[in-house]
Amino acid sequence: MSVIHVENLYKRYNGVEAVRGVTFDVREGETFGFLGPNGAGKTTTISILCTLLGFDSGIAMVNRYDCRTEPQKVRSSIGLVFQEFTLDNELTAYENLKFHCYLYGMDRSLTERRIEEALDVVNLSGRKLDLVRKFSGGMKRRLEIARGLLHRPRVLFLDEPTLGLDPQTRSNVWEFIMKLKKAAGSTLFMTTHYMEEAEVCDRIAIMDNGRIIACDRPDELKRSIKGDTVYIKTVDDASASREIEEKFLLKPKMIEAGLSVNVEAGEKFVPQLFAGMKTEIKSVNLKKPSLEDVFLNLTGREIRDYGPAPRAPGLRGR
Ligand code: ATP
Numbered sequence: 001m002s003v004i005h006v007e008n009l010y011k012r013y014n015g016v017e018a019v020r021g022v023t024f025d026v027r028e029g030e031t032f033g034f035l036g037p038n039g040a041g042k043t044t045t046i047s048i049l050c051t052l053l054g055f056d057s058g059i060a061m062v063n064r065y066d067c068r069t070e071p072q073k074v075r076s077s078i079g080l081v082f083q084e085f086t087l088d089n090e091l092t093a094y095e096n097l098k099f100h101c102y103l104y105g106m107d108r109s110l111t112e113r114r115i116e117e118a119l120d121v122v123n124l125s126g127r128k129l130d131l132v133r134k135f136s137g138g139m140k141r142r143l144e145i146a147r148g149l150l151h152r153p154r155v156l157f158l159d160e161p162t163l164g165l166d167p168q169t170r171s172n173v174w175e176f177i178m179k180l181k182k183a184a185g186s187t188l189f190m191t192t193h194y195m196e197e198a199e200v201c202d203r204i205a206i207m208d209n210g211r212i213i214a215c216d217r218p219d220e221l222k223r224s225i226k227g228d229t230v231y232i233k234t235v236d237d238a239s240a241s242r243e244i245e246e247k248f249l250l251k252p253k254m255i256e257a258g259l260s261v262n263v264e265a266g267e268k269f270v271p272q273l274f275a276g277m278k279t280e281i282k283s284v285n286l287k288k289p290s291l292e293d294v295f296l297n298l299t300g301r302e303i304r305d306y307g308p309a310p311r312a313p314g315l316r317g318r
Contacts, residue, residue: 001028002061003155003187004049009058011044018044019055020210026155026189026203031181034191035198035291036207037303042191045207046159049189050080063154076104079153079186083160085140087147089133093124096132097147104151118146121183122176138169142176149184156181158190162197174200193303195291206295213298218291225289225297228266232273233258233282240279247276258283 004026011019019041026032034042047053048060051071060067063077087096094115101111119125122142132140141162148156161177162170174197181188190201198204198218205215214221232252234240237259241252244261248269252261263269266286274281295303 002026003028003063004032004189005059005061006045006049007059009045009048009060010056011041011048011053012056017210019048022058022207022210022212024205024212024215026187028154029185029187030202031188031190031200033198033201033204034189034207035193035195035204035295035303036191037193040207041210042207043159046157046189046191049074050078050157051075077154079148079151079156081144081148081156081158081161083163085144087132087140087144090131092129092131093119093135093143094128096143097150100147100150106151114150117183118150118180121179122146136169137165138173141165141169141173145173145177145180149180149186152184153186155187155189156184158188160191160193162192162194170194170197195303198291204291206291206298208295208299214294221291221294222289225293227262227264228269228289229260229262229287230266230269230273231255231258231260231285231287233284234277235280235282240277240281243277243279244273248272 002025006025007023009019009022010017022041022045034045036042044053048055049062049067051067051074054068062074065073065077067074088099091099097115097118098111101114106114116125119128122145124139124143124146127135127139132143135143145158145161158177162173165173177188178200192198201218203215203217204221205212206221207213214224216224232240237254241254241259244250244252244259250261250263252259266288270284270286273284292303
């Protein structure tokens with residue numbers, strides 16, 4: 001069953017077409033990611049689904065509620081974690097969570113139980129009565145994500161949930177996101193431009209210039225590249241290159257660190273290479289395609305080529 005249904009969605013800002021005919025469905029229990037460079041239209045789409053932004057045409061449904069005509073029902077059925085911190089620094093961790101439960105009309109015993117559980121999952125039980133002001137960036141983020149799931153939303157939206165955190169804290173935050181998702185049984189919808197974060201998703205929609213250019217499981221997307229890259233260092237790269245061309249009918253590229261060659265299945269090619277080459281091989285490295293390669297293959301550009309884009313109103317309090 002679809003918990004999010006989007007069909008032919010369009011959004012323009014004063015002539016800028018931010019979202020151009022986007023269509024996708026998210027199934028119950030999925031972790032679904034929007035991956036794309038700055039300015040691709042990810043935040044605009046998530047803002048529309050969270051009813052923080054209107055749209056020009058198309059259909060946007062969340063939990064079977066229409067984002068245009070039933071925004072209150074959409075809002076009460078979702079959780080939302082913004083890019084920026086929205087905790088109250090002058091309240092304790094416990095008070096921040098309690099305030100959230102109060103806003104969602106949860107009774108006292110449920111409130112206490114859920115807060116205890118949430119603090120336990122994100123490893124902050126010992127800091128329950130500390131002011132949030134004293135927390136590190138990673139601790140604040142964990143607390144915010146725990147807060148977003150206290151009322152057990154059917155869908156939790158996360159807009160670039162680990163932006164600005166260092167790599168170690170980011171992976172630690174992801175561990176907690178997955179634990180919380182399991183405990184709450186929610187569907188996750190997230191945006192990111194970090195390739196490695198998109199890998200945790202069951203499915204990814206790759207967005208570019210306001211359009212979805214591919215949507216599938218990460219492994220399927222990578223399989224679509226049809227090939228691995230093998231990096232080879234030899235005692236004589238020029239003669240190794242000629243040998244590879246003749247014996248394997250492949251076209252190696254000369255690179256700074258030796259040769260690179262694209263093959264369909266690297267794990268089959270490497271033993272053949274060792275068995276068939278006369279030129280002495282010094283080292284071989286096999287690289288499976290990454291999501292970065294998928295983006296490059298689809299657009300001819302690298303996802304990291306982009307600079308920051310102007311920000312849309314809505315999610316980030318711009
Ligand atoms: P980022 O992570 O950098 O925000 P994004 O993929 O979330 O990227 P959006 O913020 O949705 O992209 O922006 C999509 C397009 O809409 C971009 O071209 C951006 O310049 C434009 N845009 C966003 N907000 C506004 C606005 N308030 N007014 C005009 N154009 C906007």
